[in-house]
Amino acid sequence: MKRLKSSESVCQGHPDKIADILSDAILDELIRKDPYTKASIETLITTGLVHISGELSTDAYVDIPEIVRGTLIEIGYTKPEYGFDGYTAGVITTISDQSPELALGIPSGGAGDTCIVVGYATDETENYMPLACNIANEITFTLDEMRKDDFLPFLRPDGKSIVVVEYENNRPLRVDSVTVLIQHEPYITEFDLRDEIEKKIVKKVIPEELIDEKTKIIINPIGRFVIGGPMADTGLTGRKTIADAYGTAAPSGGSAFSGKDPTKIDRSASYMARCIAKHIVASGISKEATVELVYIIGMEYPVSIDIKVDTDIDREKLIKKIKDIFDLSPSGIIERLNLRRPIYKKTSMYGHFGRKDEDFIWEQLDNKILRELKDV
Known part of the structure; x- marks a missing residue:
C-alpha cells in the first residue's frame, strides 16, 4: 500500500x-x-x-x-x-x-501546565526521524548557510521548504515533491534562481536514488519573491509546531515550545516523549513508536500514558517498563535531560528533534535502557 x-x-x-x-x-x-x-x-x-x-x-x-x-x-x-x-x-x-495564583497553586514538582504531548521515532533514517523532516530541515539549513557564507549571495533571509515522500508498505520509496520558497535579491532572474537552487541545494541534499522522472521540484512557483520577512507578513511565536516536530508522520500535541522554561511541561515532556519513542525503536521492539502523555496542571505525573507500536508486544507491560525506567515527573524530566541550561535558542531552528548536538540529551541513546527494553 x-x-x-x-x-x-x-x-x-x-x-x-x-x-x-x-x-x-x-x-x-x-x-x-x-x-x-x-x-x-x-x-x-x-x-x-x-x-x-x-x-x-x-x-x-x-x-x-x-x-x-x-x-x-x-x-x-x-x-x-x-x-x-x-x-x-x-x-x-x-x-x-x-500569576500569583499559579505560583501558589502549583506544588513543588507539579506540572506547570495542562497539556498533551507526543513523541515519535521511526527506524527509516539513522536519526530515527521521518525522512521528509530530515530533507526539509537540511534544505533550509543549507539555504541559510549558503546565504550567510555568501556562496549564494542573491539570497535574502526569508524562506521555506515542503517535502512530500511516497511510502510503499510503510517504507520510504521516493520523494514525490519538494518545494522551495526563497526570498532573493531583485537582480537575479527567475530562471537563474531556480537553476541555482535546484542544482546547488535540492539535488545536493536529496539522495539521488530518491529522485525520479516523476519527482516534482517546485521553486518559487509564483515568480519573484523580493519582498519578504516581517515587511510582508507578521510573525508570532509558536505558529510552526508541525515544522518543529515530525511533520505529518505523527500527531501534534498542539503546544508550542519556544519561549518556555523547562517547568512548562508541554515543552520538557515533549522532549522526554521523543526520548522514550527513540529508545523503543532503537531497542528493536518496533519499527516506529508514538508516545502520548497527558499532564494536568499541579499534578506530578501524567494522568495518561499511551504507546503505539507496530508489533504485538504487550502494551501494558511496555508502559509499566517505561514508568519504571523513566521518571516522568517535571523535576525528573528536567534532571534527566539537564534542562536548566541555556540551550533553547538552537532548538528553535530546523526542528527540535533528530539533531546531532551534545546538548540535545533527549536524542542520546542509553545502552542500559536499550538492554532493559529488550527484556519486555
Missing part, C-alpha cells in the same frame, strides 16, 4: 521563526543568569517593530532590546532595503509577573 508523508521547514528569516528564535534567545539569557527562571516569552513581529510579551518570574535582569537587535542581525536582517533590520527595528516590552 502506498501513502504520502510530508514535512515543512522554514529558514531563520521566516517571520514566525524569527519570533521563535527571539523568544528562545531571551529565555537563554535569563536561564544563563538564573537557571530557575520561570518564563513564557511571546514575540510578535511586524514591519519595523518587535513586541515582546509574556509572563516571567526570575532573579535575573537582561537587556531585551539588545538581545532582540543582536539576534536579528545574526539572522541576517542587516539591510534597510529588507524593510526590517536589527539596527532600526523598534522593540516594545510588555512582560508581566507570573
